[in-house]
Amino acid sequence: MARRADRLEALAQRLCDQHGVSAGVLIADLPEDGGIDAITSSIQSESELAVLVNDAGFSGMARSSRSRPNASTA
Numbered sequence: 001m002a003r004r005a006d007r008l009e010a011l012a013q014r015l016c017d018q019h020g021v022s023a024g025v026l027i028a029d030l031p032e033d034g035g036i037d038a039i040t041s042s043i044q045s046e047s048e049l050a051v052l053v054n055d056a057g058f059s060g061m062a063r064s065s066r067s068r069p070n071a072s073t074a
Helices: 005-019 033-044
Strands: none
Touching: none
16 A cells, blocks of 8 residues: 555566565555545455555654654654
């Protein structure tokens, strides 16, 4: 699941080619209206889903020398 289809599709293809697995791609921008609903619907309709990797991250604005790695700005 990602906003950038091209990168995620390339990764899915590499996984299939190098490891012989099946990898599906879900494209969504979760902060956008309907993003979470679209992903939820896709996951619920997938009968053969074995593993879901959700690597959505977040970031903050600070100089790296002043940032606190364990602090969240959520």
